[in-house]
Amino acid sequence: MSNTPSNMLALGTKAPDFKLANPSKNNELQSLDSLKGKKGTLVIFMCNHCPFVLNVIDKLEELYEDYKSQGIEFIGINSNDVNSYPADSPEMMIDFVDEKAIKFPYLFDGSQDVAKAFDAACTPDFYFFDENLSLIYRGQMDDSRPGNQKEVTGEDLIIAFENLLAGADQEDFQRPSLGCNIKWR
Structure with missing residues (x-):
C-alpha cells in the first residue's frame, strides 16, 4: 500500500x-461526451484491489445513488497495468462491479493515455467537472483512509456537489486525494 x-x-x-471500453457492457466503447452529467461529472481513477478504493467504494456508490437524479454522473476509470496487476484486469472489473453493486460506468484505460491526460496519480483520484466540463474540484473524498479510524462520509465531494447545485463558489482549499499509485507500465 502506497501513500x-x-x-x-x-x-x-x-x-x-x-x-474507453466498458467491460461490464461487452467492452462497448463509451465516451465522456455520451456519459457526462447534465449538471456535473465526477471522474474517478480507481481499481479493483486498492485498499484505499475498497475503503470508500460503498460510500461512493451511495453518493452516486443520491446525486445521479440531480444531474451528476460518475465515471470510474481503471488505468492500472494488468500485466503486473491481473486483479485489475477487465474480467476482474466485471466481477468487482457485480460484487460491489456498482451502477456507474467503470471503464478500462488499457493504454493509460487517459490517466496521463488527466495527470492522475493515485487510486482513488477524483476530478469533478461542471456542465461545461471545466474542472471545479479535484482532491479527496473525505479524511478517511484505511486504518485511520475516521468514518467514510464523502464530505469533501458532497460539499463540491452541493456548491455546484446551489450555484455557489467551490471551496478555495482543496485537499489532495491519497491512495495507491497508479500502476504504470
Missing part, C-alpha cells in the same frame, strides 16, 4: 476527452 497524493490538476482545466 501517493493527487497531482492537483489546475482548476478550470477542460476534461480531456476519451472513449
Whole structure:
C-alpha cells in the first residue's frame, strides 16, 4: 500500500476527452461526451484491489445513488497495468462491479493515455467537472483512509456537489486525494 497524493490538476482545466471500453457492457466503447452529467461529472481513477478504493467504494456508490437524479454522473476509470496487476484486469472489473453493486460506468484505460491526460496519480483520484466540463474540484473524498479510524462520509465531494447545485463558489482549499499509485507500465 502506497501513500501517493493527487497531482492537483489546475482548476478550470477542460476534461480531456476519451472513449474507453466498458467491460461490464461487452467492452462497448463509451465516451465522456455520451456519459457526462447534465449538471456535473465526477471522474474517478480507481481499481479493483486498492485498499484505499475498497475503503470508500460503498460510500461512493451511495453518493452516486443520491446525486445521479440531480444531474451528476460518475465515471470510474481503471488505468492500472494488468500485466503486473491481473486483479485489475477487465474480467476482474466485471466481477468487482457485480460484487460491489456498482451502477456507474467503470471503464478500462488499457493504454493509460487517459490517466496521463488527466495527470492522475493515485487510486482513488477524483476530478469533478461542471456542465461545461471545466474542472471545479479535484482532491479527496473525505479524511478517511484505511486504518485511520475516521468514518467514510464523502464530505469533501458532497460539499463540491452541493456548491455546484446551489450555484455557489467551490471551496478555495482543496485537499489532495491519497491512495495507491497508479500502476504504470
